[in-house]
Amino acid sequence: MNSRKMRGLWASLGATVTAVALTLGGAAGAQAQNQGSSSAPLTSDVVITKLSQPEAVQDYATGAEAEHPAGAYPIADVEFEARLVPGTEQGGANDIRTNAGQQYVSGLDSTTDVDEQLPTDATIAGTTDSNGQINWPDVNSGLYVVTEASTPSGVIPADDFFVSVPLTDPAGSGWLDTIYVYPKNAHINNPEDPNDPNNPNAATKTVSNADALTVGQDATWTISSPIPRLATTPGDFQATDQFVIQDTFTDEQLLVLEDSITVSAPENMQAGEHYTVVVDSADGQTEVVIEFSEQGRDALAAAVNADANARVSVNITTTVQASGAIMNTAQIIPHSSQANDPVEVSANIAYGGYQFDKVSSATGDGLQGAEFRVYDNLEDAQNGAENYLKPSGSNDGTWTSDENGQVTIDGLRYSNFADGQEIEGGEQYQTYYLVEVTAPAGHQISGDIVEFEVTDAMVVGDDVVNVPTATGGFQLPLTGGMGTAMLTILGLAILAAVIVVARRRRANADVTA
Template structure:
């Protein structure tokens, strides 16, 4: 008998196996009273785990796989008692527990297709509906909205909802307590991008917000860390739960949350993708992650983005390229397009030598790289009105000889790679000294040049004054001589 509306959504690619139950080596025959009595005996003592002697099943049976409608059809079975077990399921689907079913199946009357029979009747076309729990897919997130450039710390987090399955963990042939929704193995794998470097001792695991301890899991890296414990960029991290850790997962029960977080820094620019793989029920610690019978569930890809601009420096009077101009990049914290050294911060990607300085080459260009995309933060697009949107400032700290420093910072944003196809070019034009005054930036970035320029002007003023006085004196002496 088939229900008009089956409970739940269909699950495809689930493999079921049926094996006929025997008594003392003889298959139970539901066509006989004796067979029906034996079946009732088995069903009455069934613990949901295994059969006890003298009842048994063969080592192998018949397998079928569910289609897109969630149906697995077993045709031409002998009339008897069958053990139905789920052999495998897609990633993210928790297997249903084993169960027994008789063929035919006794049904209470009246018969649905005739009014002449009101007693119990036999159903030969049996439909069963084992319930698989579909575990919500794990999620990978990145937290980088507070950073502005490479070298700053980014936190990645893998979050998964726990969904166990029935297991006789203590071997007593019963399933009770935490065993009802339990795990016999659990692992998390993260293949870091080659541009990501793991920060030592940053790994944290929590179950329902409670920290796990190192004895709850093991961590291996491929390639292995060096003698100083530094993990190579792009290494593969594998976390495997110990018996102690599995007990904590089992205690959390279905719906519990496991969170795995760690920190990295980026050592190169570009769009940096990252995913994680979560292995739940059926994970075997004796096998490698690529050798598991049960495939992992893969998180959606999350991305971090670093890029920059190509600065193009030219002279206003000749339009020629200007080599040797030096620039710093500042984060425009206030977003007002002006340099405020009280709140804005200079970009220092290595964190050791002070603000980074970029110098234009012979072609007047310099590639400024390693900045977080302005319009991308925490793994998603952001707009200019969002607080996570990064704005930057170009500050000239040394102009080519004969040319004035820029009077103000040049605001810009980063939405592309720093160079190559599609790169953003930012033009910067300098005026020569004799083209009129161009007030330099005040504050640390331009103060030194302002003081130096002031000294030259004062010195020049003194020189002009001396020449003027000397000329006046010569003119007066010549006039006096003419009177003699």
Template sequence: MRKLTIAAMGIAAVLMGASNVAASAAPPPPLIPDGATGSISVHKYAQPTRYIADNQGMQLPPGDLEGLAPLEGAKFTIEQVAGIDLKTNAGWKKAQSLVDTFDPFNPGAITQNGHGLVNKKEATTNASGLASFKSLPVGLYLVQESQAPTVPANSAVTKSMPFLISVPLTDPQDRQNWVFDVHAYPKNTISRVTKTVNDGSAYALGQAIRFTIDSTIPGGSATTKYVVKDHLDPKLTYRSTTVTIDGQATTDFNATHDKGLVTVTLGATARKAAFDALVGNPNAKVSVTHEAIVAASGEISNQAELTFQREGEPETEVPSTVIETKFGGINVLKHNREGKFLSGAIFEVRASHTKDFATATAVSVNGKSQWATGADGRVTVDGLRYSNWANGATVAEGSPDYNFYWLVEKQAPVGYELLPEPIPFTVTAPVASAATVDVVNSPHNAGGELPKTGAEGSAALLVGGLALIGIGGGALMLSRSRRNSDKA
């Protein structure tokens, strides 16, 4: 019995030891330890055609980010929501309640609901598009993009919407563990608007020119609003609008014109077509073209803007490039060699895109095709497109859009000769500061006297001849009288 008791005691000891080993080998419960810290990594990329899939707080593999452009210089701010302890079940319930009522369009409402914001930190995205916040206490955080990254002129970035994120998160794959280093990939869009003018074929006022606004199509999802506004200069008279999406015409738009402001709003069908076009072609654009008549001379500047919005996001406004079309003229001074001003000279203007006058055609400026000098010998020809400026840029001789001009005298002043050849000139400034074309006329027959027949000269010769005849007749009669006297 004694041996059996000892054996039983030994077995019990072994079993107790085994039990202790099993207890010590069991995994700890998945609880958040006191003093735990984590991190938030915000990744800023230009938005691809479609939104990145929900990463559930995990870092995405490199393959999912292939081809995306990181955005450097975006500043993010994080603040911890006070009064929410995520180490407790009650804290998670508070977090859920706050998330349910969170309005990204009014993130400041958090404080209006009795929650403070503490532990504010800022970080700016680096060349990889990453802004990191480390050593964060466990808690719920408000993340906001406080400053958009720098982008090229006439571009805009749609800031990412404010969002709430917790540290830590449950691992979505291994749901028995917490993830203390969480990652966020907020939506971002870079949009660009370019405005161009097509006036290269125009010579003068009264001719139609076209303005085109090319705007990029936001990725991610179809827009709920897409509006292009164009502020036409008062010197332009609006005529019509057309719209194309990736080169294909659409009629699903509304164009209004009010005191120079042309507003073009795409309909739902056109907005969907735009997004579908982007999926097939990442360079697809919406092109809005206005036709207008240039009604007054001057250096005419114009700018447009795009306003778009996607569901659940704020409106984004993108200004276009500023484009110019330029119309000016020349001043003409007509006089003779002695400086006397000559009125009544009538000119016409001819123009060509080549330097060969034989190719030139007569120019009409708002219906006017002839210009006459006044008593001061002056006349102004205004409303001609600059010779060296076309389609919004400087052009040089040899360009197919360069304008060559000539003055042609159609009627000479009284007592003066017509000009035998045209006078070339260029237009490079408004009339107020334009050069003066000095035109000298020669008098009739270059000022020389022509032989005269009839009139005063002929009468004088006739009178002189008759006088001579009279003198000769008297002499003859006198001679005869003397001879008769001698015979007597």
């Protein structure tokens, strides 16, 4: 169990070394009233309200009902267990309501002093509801050690603390019918956490790939985490015992560029001194681990004391290796208690393709050998510019129809998904432009520019039709080779016929004369 010094609910009441001030929350003047007090109630209600740690460290609770501090919000699903310290119950050797009990409690320094005496099973247990509350009615008198047995991911457990039943009213004489306890936790939550609609303590992961239109280009992932606001005593926030950010990438999807990794942390923090960056590749995966040293965690605590909203960010650039919907998840361990249940934050990118058939207008058959290029804007497509898109892979950005006339273009960023978010329009929405650069044999090149969008792993488009090279009702003569020879022979035959006709006419003229 995590221990807490004997300050808890009672230190804020101006407690002295007297047992009454420590356990019952009374001032010195109340001691005589409580000496062996038979008037002290045998039961009280106890209400625990679990809150996130606000921007400023709070004073100890008094047991009275209080407003939630600004910036604190309730935390659900925290399991509490209370164990009665043996002998402090009614009639026990150290009955909390008697002088003997008060003297016993005055000798306790922290909850660890009684750990070995506590029962294995909890005396009382409960889990906070959506309002962060547990209501324990009619709790029997005694001294209890309260433990956070289980917390959600990202919620750093508070130390164990004492609750004394009954407890005097800090406003004056008398007893509290209901004892209110407000333990607060350092909390790094997920963006989707329903406890926190405004997400002031949310860890996030984002990705930048709007300009990376093809596989083979780079996407940069950013993990951002608040620095934990850990407070065990009034005063300053303290350093946690561990702080790690780690991310794992599948190599066939994303290739980590090791030199690109940067850590943005408070001023004057140096790699190797305040934190380490370890990149380990094995079994087709690459793991990046950023771990803060004790000196680094102290610097983080100093930063969050200077600015309660201070954060740590990590940037990792990767080269996109393949098409598909690629989800990447990072883990944040803000404290050793969260090592097996880290905060997880994710972002994703999506790349897909476009498929169509190249067919003849004459027969409807598929045409092999047509070549196409893809542009990211209409002007370059119209001009046949050299900056056509070139996804990495087996081709150089020129896509050729196969024996069935099918063309499969792959490795293009989704038109409607960029920087990890769906988009409906605007500058990031990407329309692609298809241009035929080489016609299939026996057909004319298509002059049409086809606009298309990639919104799935493979979008199937309309056929692209080519017209055969035949024109009118005749074939244009061949030129060169056999075509030239035939024309020459035909010309010589005509010339010979002309000569023969001319000679016959001359001969006939001579006979007539």
